Amino acid sequence: MRHFPIFVDTRDTRIVVVGGGECAAAKLRLLMKTEAQIDVFAPEPEALVEGWATEGKLTLTRRLPAIGEVQGALLLYAALDDEWADLETAEIGRRAGVKTLVVDNLDASDFITPAIVDRDPVTVAIGTEGAAPVLARKIKAEMEEMLPAATGQLARVGQGFRDAAEIIPQGPRRRAFWSEYYFDVGPKAAGQSSIEAALSDLLTRHVNERDAEGHVTFIGAGPGDPELLTLKARKALHTADVVIHDGLVTPEILELARREAEIISVAKTGFGPAWAQDDINALLLEHGASARVVRLKSGDSGVFGRLDEEIDALEDAGVAYHIIPGITSAAAAAASMGVSLTRRGRNSAIQFLTGHDLKGFAEQDWRGLTEEGAVSAIYMGRHAARFIQGRMLMHGAPATLPMTVVYNASRADQRIVPTTLADLPQHTEEQAPAILFTGLAPRTAQHSLQEARHA
DSSP states (O other): OOSOOOOOOOTTOEEEEEOOSHHHHHHHHHHTTSSSEEEEEOSSOOHHHHHHHHTTSSEEESSOOOHHHHTTOSEEEEOSSOHHHHHHHHHHHHHTTOEEEETTOSTTOSOOOOEEEEETTEEEEEOOTTSOHHHHHHHHHHHHHHSOTTHHHHHHHHHHTHHHHTTSOTTHHHHHHHHHIIIIIHHHHTTSTTHHHHHHHHHHHHHHSOSOOOEEEEEEOBSSOGGGSOHHHHHHHHHOSEEEEOTTSOHHHHTTSOTTSEEEEOOBOTTSOBOOHHHHHHHHHHHHTTSEEEEEESBOTTSSSOHHHHHHHHHHHTOEEEEEOOOOHHHHHHHHHTOOSOBTTTBSOOEEEESEETTEEOOOOHHHHTSTTOOEEEETOSTTHHHHHHHHHHTTOOTTOEEEEEESTTSTTOEEEEEETTTGGGGOOSSSOEEEEESOOOHHHHHHHHHHHHO
């Protein structure tokens, strides 16, 4: 990160713009929204800039500035639409000790002005280090659609209640009050005359509540792509005090948690060092007694996630919980292969299996898995590939049975490896999370097989 984003207080300051043409006008439209005094120096200003000066929105001097007229300014913009004249202006700024921006010249500038989404007092700044201004505009357009016009109203009303809200004890209870306002009560009342009344009623309710009890939310974090996280899961992450996550949950998903949240990894590794389940249960009870806890599990919490063991511990201790389902890795892997997990005339059922259980390599209904058209998804099966191969061959599966290994399903480094039962072990040596499919090939591989049969 070359440019560190900050918000500068513009009250009782001066910002100097040198230039009065189209380029300078574009900067002035933004700068006039600040609380700074805007001083423009332009030998030949356009009529638009002249008009702003007449309206008292800025002061206009129809010449270039001297160094003394720049000194003490907060910022200086060189926007004369002339490369050499702008560089000379930048030199004046540096001699005056003022941070200077040279329009369209990143290397000659001390700072950059980001694309801005304005929902005063909420401001979203978007920067691309000068590498992709068009992309910044695209993101700005998307953010404009995402943020309702009433966002600023929510913030202003909330700001007016900050002193009153101090009656609520600082910590989880106060965060719960503001979360309920900004995520639920506020948006529902926005744009109506009742928004202040709704916030006042909310404040009264939270003040009268007894000390907040803890709660645990089990979230299926999906296979890794943060865009596959449900909206409900995102909302819970934004309001969590503590996030307890598995090792397969990606950093991009953890980034969605509040900055103030405590993030705790309870990573387990197959056939390696791991947190004991009893220790994870104890951690959930410790934090779940008084805080809002999110228990993040990769994929779907209810698929080979030992969910019931953790719920049993919470119920025995009287800790409240609820479950937000997620996209399981097999569904994401099949989608990436361009195939469905069930297909009329092929298989009316799909089995989700685990490659190993508490006793080691897991035994299955191997004869059922070898029936024509049978499809299964095997989780945690990479280490058990040779064991699976042997059992299936022993129970009559052909060596040519289609198999597919999907590594890192849905992630940027996803890899799809079509193979056969005979060659399965040699394709499961990569050290990455994997789903093994029996009886299922990627769509492109299926087409190749059909063409070979008809040749």
